[in-house]
Amino acid sequence: MSFIPGQPVTAVVQRIEIRKLRQGEHLILGFSIGGGIDQDPGQNPFSEDKSDKGIYVTRVTPGGPAEVAGLMMGDKVMQVNGWDMTMVTHDQARKRLTKKNEDVVRLLVTRKSLEQAVRHSMM
Amino acid sequence: MFCRNQTTRATVARCSALEMEIRRGRFRRSVFLETLQDSDIQKKIDHEIRMRDGACKLLAACTQRDQALEASKSLLTCNTRIMAYMSELQRMKEAQVMQRVARRSSEAGPTDDRRPCKGKVAISDLRIPLMWKDTEYFKNKGELHRCAVFCLLQMGGEIHDTDMVMVDRTLTDICFDNTIVFNEASPGFDLRVELYSCSSEEDYSAGSTPRKLASKLSSSLGRSAGKKLRAAVDPGAGSPTGGGATLLLPVPAVAGPKYHLLAHTSLSLAHVQDNFRTHDLITSGNEECTYWVPLYGSVCCRLAAQPDCMNQQMMSGCLKVKQLGGDPQSSTNVYGVLKGTNLSCYHRQEDIESNVEPAFTIAINKETRIRASEKDPDSNVQSISISNLYGGEEVTHTVSADSRQETHRWMEAFWQHFYDMSQWKQCCDDLMKIDLPSPRKAALVTSKQGSLYHEMVIDTAGDIGTVTDILTRRMQELELRSQLGTSPPWMSLFAESPGRQRSPRLAGHSPRTPRRLPRSPLSPSRCPRPSLLSSDASLTSDSDSPCSTSPCSRHGGLAEPLSLPSSRFRPRTLSLDAKLSTLRGRGYGGALQCSCQPPTSSLTPIPAQRVSQATLSCSSSTSSNSSSEGRRSPESLDSSPFSRPSSARRSLRSMRAKLDPRNWLQSQV
Numbered sequence A: 001m002s003f004i005p006g007q008p009v010t011a012v013v014q015r016i017e018i019r020k021l022r023q024g025e026h027l028i029l030g031f032s033i034g035g036g037i038d039q040d041p042g043q044n045p046f047s048e049d050k051s052d053k054g055i056y057v058t059r060v061t062p063g064g065p066a067e068v069a070g071l072m073m074g075d076k077v078m079q080v081n082g083w084d085m086t087m088v089t090h091d092q093a094r095k096r097l098t099k100k101n102e103d104v105v106r107l108l109v110t111r112k113s114l115e116q117a118v119r120h121s122m123m
Numbered sequence B: 001m002f003c004r005n006q007t008t009r010a011t012v013a014r015c016s017a018l019e020m021e022i023r024r025g026r027f028r029r030s031v032f033l034e035t036l037q038d039s040d041i042q043k044k045i046d047h048e049i050r051m052r053d054g055a056c057k058l059l060a061a062c063t064q065r066d067q068a069l070e071a072s073k074s075l076l077t078c079n080t081r082i083m084a085y086m087s088e089l090q091r092m093k094e095a096q097v098m099q100r101v102a103r104r105s106s107e108a109g110p111t112d113d114r115r116p117c118k119g120k121v122a123i124s125d126l127r128i129p130l131m132w133k134d135t136e137y138f139k140n141k142g143e144l145h146r147c148a149v150f151c152l153l154q155m156g157g158e159i160h161d162t163d164m165v166m167v168d169r170t171l172t173d174i175c176f177d178n179t180i181v182f183n184e185a186s187p188g189f190d191l192r193v194e195l196y197s198c199s200s201e202e203d204y205s206a207g208s209t210p211r212k213l214a215s216k217l218s219s220s221l222g223r224s225a226g227k228k229l230r231a232a233v234d235p236g237a238g239s240p241t242g243g244g245a246t247l248l249l250p251v252p253a254v255a256g257p258k259y260h261l262l263a264h265t266s267l268s269l270a271h272v273q274d275n276f277r278t279h280d281l282i283t284s285g286n287e288e289c290t291y292w293v294p295l296y297g298s299v300c301c302r303l304a305a306q307p308d309c310m311n312q313q314m315m316s317g318c319l320k321v322k323q324l325g326g327d328p329q330s331s332t333n334v335y336g337v338l339k340g341t342n343l344s345c346y347h348r349q350e351d352i353e354s355n356v357e358p359a360f361t362i363a364i365n366k367e368t369r370i371r372a373s374e375k376d377p378d379s380n381v382q383s384i385s386i387s388n389l390y391g392g393e394e395v396t397h398t399v400s401a402d403s404r405q406e407t408h409r410w411m412e413a414f415w416q417h418f419y420d421m422s423q424w425k426q427c428c429d430d431l432m433k434i435d436l437p438s439p440r441k442a443a444l445v446t447s448k449q450g451s452l453y454h455e456m457v458i459d460t461a462g463d464i465g466t467v468t469d470i471l472t473r474r475m476q477e478l479e480l481r482s483q484l485g486t487s488p489p490w491m492s493l494f495a496e497s498p499g500r501q502r503s504p505r506l507a508g509h510s511p512r513t514p515r516r517l518p519r520s521p522l523s524p525s526r527c528p529r530p531s532l533l534s535s536d537a538s539l540t541s542d543s544d545s546p547c548s549t550s551p552c553s554r555h556g557g558l559a560e561p562l563s564l565p566s567s568r569f570r571p572r573t574l575s576l577d578a579k580l581s582t583l584r585g586r587g588y589g590g591a592l593q594c595s596c597q598p599p600t601s602s603l604t605p606i607p608a609q610r611v612s613q614a615t616l617s618c619s620s621s622t623s624s625n626s627s628s629e630g631r632r633s634p635e636s637l638d639s640s641p642f643s644r645p646s647s648a649r650r651s652l653r654s655m656r657a658k659l660d661p662r663n664w665l666q667s668q669v
Helices: A065-069 A090-097 A112-122 B017-023 B036-061 B065-105 B134-139 B204-208 B211-220 B223-233 B404-428 B461-483 B503-507 B529-535 B550-557 B576-585 B608-616 B647-659
Strands: A014-019 A021-023 A026-028 A031-035 A055-060 A076-080 A104-110 B119-129 B147-155 B158-161 B165-167 B173-185 B191-199 B260-267 B276-280 B298-307 B313-323 B332-339 B342-346 B360-363 B369-373 B383-390 B393-400 B666-668
Touching: A014 A065, A031 A090, A055 A065, A055 B666, A076 A090, A090 B666, B036 B065, B065 B147, B065 B158, B065 B191, B119 B147, B119 B191, B147 B173, B158 B173, B165 B173, B191 B298, B260 B276, B260 B298, B298 B404, B313 B404, B332 B404, B360 B383, B369 B404, B383 B404
Parallel strands: none
Antiparallel strands: A014 A104, A021 A026, A031 A055, A031 B666, A055 A076, A076 A104, B119 B173, B119 B298, B147 B158, B147 B165, B147 B191, B191 B260, B276 B298, B313 B332, B313 B393, B332 B342, B342 B360, B369 B383, B383 B393
């Protein structure tokens, strides 16, 4: 999941569609994110490459919409509804996930096990 | 009559009436012709004119912006110097005329004004703080607007300029490293500091556009472009017309960057100190000008002065010194040197060169009293008595010279010295150090001016890396141990709910979230739910201890499962915008009050769900109102038992937690 700046990024991703849950007047997705280009990447416990400033899922609420959709802790979010999440600030990422007029967010996430699975299947 | 070394020649015709008058001694030739002083100044003017021509040519020829700015700076300096010399020349001519008039009218001899000694004045370490709008500085918005600035320092006829500095919004201060020394300064000096600036982005060719065309253009262009053009064509406020110059020298209009006066101030003897001091700047120009740089309004510098009386020998000669109260008949023959605040008495004159310590030293300072005493009956020579107060005790030395003229000269020297000290005031207390700039230093100065913020490097990579390595290893061995069934209670934290892939993740990266504070003794059945949910909730914990150390401390502290002090909690930090909107929105949305009371005390009696409920409601409402956490049951969010702590303290701590760059923000969506 490391990248070379300026070079296109290739990753094996899984498409995860999360339907937001309405709780009163709040729409919740049920997970927490960490990271961002304005954050210190060295403190990210999930990233392999400690200079990766991407958005990672740090926590998934059990039973929440995210867990139901298949999101896992440690996933790196690559896109949200077509918006790139690899080069965003923390707040931009949060905003893109929490748009009020969107009921569904479609994420593209990547994780290490995915790559391994693909690699195993190719062998 | 014809002298080669004079640049101008005036000839007086032989046998003319003027010559006859000169012969008769009525007029001095120098009244009509230039004196040596005048020719000196004329030479300087010629030199500066040549420099100016060179600068103009360079300006016309150069292509690089930096070169153009430097050439323009030297052009401005040359112009200022020419103006200053011209005005001085004018003043001297006027003085001569006045003198002539005075001599004709009265025979009064020249009044013997006592003049204070000259001195050296040095200004160094100029620093001008800037005041950028915080949006510009921190968020780095907008394109980088750069200006070239330099300082022009003028004292009397001496004009010096500092090096040019490029200013953009990454700088917090404009620093000029030059030390500038003025050598012939009188105590009533007036050091004028002027800050010139020039925008380094404008189109310089606009300066040469004829006025009419420029106004036509500016009216047809857009508002901002027209304004720029007009500013470029306008001669600007910075053209160096000296105040007293009555001779107008045509300033050649050149195409190229023009500097404008941005700020100025005047320094005098009152500002001299052996330390750094801050002085106010008078700024001209406003934000609309192209050459505007947001100044804080003050300038810091070190202004030091060394009057000649402090570092030169004012008087020296042989003296006989007798100390009153001592042996009445003994008087010592010494060689006395009056310098600074002391009269150093050496046994022999040669001792000074050989750097031998003086035999004794008599202080001559503001407290000293000197008077001529009556004639000594024995030697019929007047003597001088010098009295000082040494710690309450008055000590008097009687000093006598060989002859009456000598004594008179010594008295004269003492009076002059006192006068100098009274004029130079605080500069005579102690000798101020003036570091003459070494010519080699200029090469070593780095061209890039960094700001303080660039120098602060926060390197957390090293710490976190090693700690996380240690943790990985520990996790791996604990993983092994857990398979044997003797896992510590907090292992349940890292176990996902059944049905998930557990092991690869554990071996990988997930367990090392430093923010987990497991409460799992409550649920030894490996139900991670409450522990996971409650961990992020506390906002009151201190954010001082860096994340890297917290897991370690936590491992140690988990021996006592329930009595976890609140200080171990990691702050639940949201992004800055979210938090700020929280504080705004805290007035409404009471149900979403941050119940940041660390629920340690309430851990046992409250069922897991309630804990999760309460702690989850800690997250604040964001602008899109979506940061409400996932909850399993739609219980009422009234978490009043937890929302009691003072919100002010909490908000302060949460703000501090947010702004601490060591925290790695996590947001609940």
